[in-house]
Amino acid sequence: MASGEVKVLGTWASQFAMRPRIALNIKSVDYEFIEEKNLLEEKSQLLLQSNPVHKKVPVLFHGDNKPICESLIILQYIDETWSSGPPILPSDPYDRATARFWAAYLDDKWYPAVKSLGIAEGDEAKKTAMAQVEEGVALMEEAFGNCSKGKGFFGGDEIGYLDIAFGSFLGWLRVVEKFNGAKLIDEAKTPGLADWAERLCSHAAVKDVMPDADKLAEFAMIVVAKIRGLGLAAHSL
Amino acid sequence: MEEVKVLGSWPSPYGFRVQWALELKGVEYEYVDKDLFNKSDMLLKYNPVHKKIPVLVHNGKPIAESVVILEYIEETWPQHPLLPKDPYERAMARFWINFLDNKDKVAPFVTFFIGLGEEHKKAAEEVKELLKIYEEQVLGEKKYFGGEEIGMLDLAMGWMAASFGVIEEIVDVRILDGETFPRLHAWIQNFRANPVIKNNLPDHD
Numbered sequence: 348m349a350s351g352e353v354k355v356l357g358t359w360a361s362q363f364a365m366r367p368r369i370a371l372n373i374k375s376v377d378y379e380f381i382e383e384k385n386l387l388e389e390k391s392q393l394l395l396q397s398n399p400v401h402k403k404v405p406v407l408f409h410g411d412n413k414p415i416c417e418s419l420i421i422l423q424y425i426d427e428t429w430s431s432g433p434p435i436l437p438s439d440p441y442d443r444a445t446a447r448f449w450a451a452y453l454d455d456k457w458y459p460a461v462k463s464l465g466i467a468e469g470d471e472a473k474k475t476a477m478a479q480v481e482e483g484v485a486l487m488e489e490a491f492g493n494c495s496k497g498k499g500f501f502g503g504d505e506i507g508y509l510d511i512a513f514g515s516f517l518g519w520l521r522v523v524e525k526f527n528g529a530k531l532i533d534e535a536k537t538p539g540l541a542d543w544a545e546r547l548c549s550h551a552a553v554k555d556v557m558p559d560a561d562k563l564a565e566f567a568m569i570v571v572a573k574i575r576g577l578g579l580a581a582h583s584l
Numbered sequence: 585m586e587e588v589k590v591l592g593s594w595p596s597p598y599g600f601r602v603q604w605a606l607e608l609k610g611v612e613y614e615y616v617d618k619d620l621f622n623k624s625d626m627l628l629k630y631n632p633v634h635k636k637i638p639v640l641v642h643n644g645k646p647i648a649e650s651v652v653i654l655e656y657i658e659e660t661w662p663q664h665p666l667l668p669k670d671p672y673e674r675a676m677a678r679f680w681i682n683f684l685d686n687k688d689k690v691a692p693f694v695t696f697f698i699g700l701g702e703e704h705k706k707a708a709e710e711v712k713e714l715l716k717i718y719e720e721q722v723l724g725e726k727k728y729f730g731g732e733e734i735g736m737l738d739l740a741m742g743w744m745a746a747s748f749g750v751i752e753e754i755v756d757v758r759i760l761d762g763e764t765f766p767r768l769h770a771w772i773q774n775f776r777a778n779p780v781i782k783n784n785l786p787d788h789d
Contacts, residue, residue: 412672420678427671440659447652
């Protein structure tokens with residue numbers, strides 16, 4: 348097993364960068380958080396060198412290993428490297444497949460819909476995007492019921508892979524709710540997720556890395572204005 | 585008694601990955617082609633979220649998404665391991681599978697196949713650049729992407745060994761030749777020659 352210093356390159360606002368930090372906290376592994384100061388307009392040399400393929404955060408540095416990129420891949424690396432700590436993926440292969448399936452769904456299908464909603468202009472566009480976002484949340488409410496099996500988290504008694512994958516979006520979900528005057532996760536529509544969200548945000552491994560919703564909202568306004576102004580494609584985020 | 589079914593759709597490369605994995609591990613399974621069953625029944629039952637193949641059904645429990653299926657197969661039937669032991673090497677294999685499957689990286693190959701005129705020319709250039717990455721950065725000096733043995737990344741790249749030659753014939757443009765891409769070219773020969781893979785390649789015609 349590689350040993351040595353652990354560093355995470357990310358930003359305070361990035362839901363993807365939050366993921367390895369939660370995982371390392373769960374495993375009680377000390378790490379240094381290196382903040383990328385101006386991700387949107389001026390990427391650092393460190394980022395460009397360590398993730399030349401995607402130029403995105405997070406990047407994990409561990410000892411002498413070359414950098415590891417892609418948040419879900421980093422989660423699995425953390426789980427496999429610090430295997431004696433609390434597990435991140437479930438132990439049963441079918442439960443693992445279920446967790447991986449939903450995490451992939453969130454990143455590949457659901458999050459692009461959230462982004463579209465963020466930059467959509469006009470009522471029609473917003474309505475369409477909102478419907479997709481809501482559909483995803485409804486699926487996750489159902490998934491929560493199936494995965495938690497009556498316990499508090501997707502991972503059961505403790506936070507796991509899917510808790511981290513979905514939970515990392517909570518800050519931005521609150522921003523979307525605020526900007527659209529909508530409720531995506533609440534006691535009435537998604538009782539399971541509503542309780543889960545509270546539980547997750549107050550968990551020791553999460554609370555210090557979850558960004559403040561108001562700060563995020565302010566930041567979101569700047570980001571959306573920049574995206575529209577610079578004409579950047581949503582997928583470059 | 586174990587029951588393993590694969591729902592696929594010839595000649596989908598994503599379906600082939602799953603079959604190759606099971607074949608290499610010596611797991612018996614029943615293959616059901618999408619054309620043989622009513623899409624509105626079986627597929628909706630087993631993959632309501634994406635409504636796509638492949639789906640693996642193991643003792644009645646469905647698993648969708650080829651990469652998720654491959655990880656499940658690897659964990660359930662550990663013989664003929666498809667991933668390295670070292671966590672860093674595993675992360676690298678996963679990274680490149682993720683890269684390869686990214687829709688921006690798949691699109692140029694699709695346009696190369698079905699595009700016309702300027703679009704096609706541009707796609708050919710993009711395909712060349714991608715192949716260069718696979719040749720130099722990903723395969724390098726290794727015999728297989730997985731090292732000495734076929735691994736998960738080989739299976740993900742396997743469509744190239746199975747079908748790219750046919751695509752080149754159809755569009756009458758040769759890109760992946762032995763001179764420009766000697767390592768990939770050699771890999772294709774090795775991959776196709778593997779006794780298990782050989783019996784499970786789509787028929788040229």
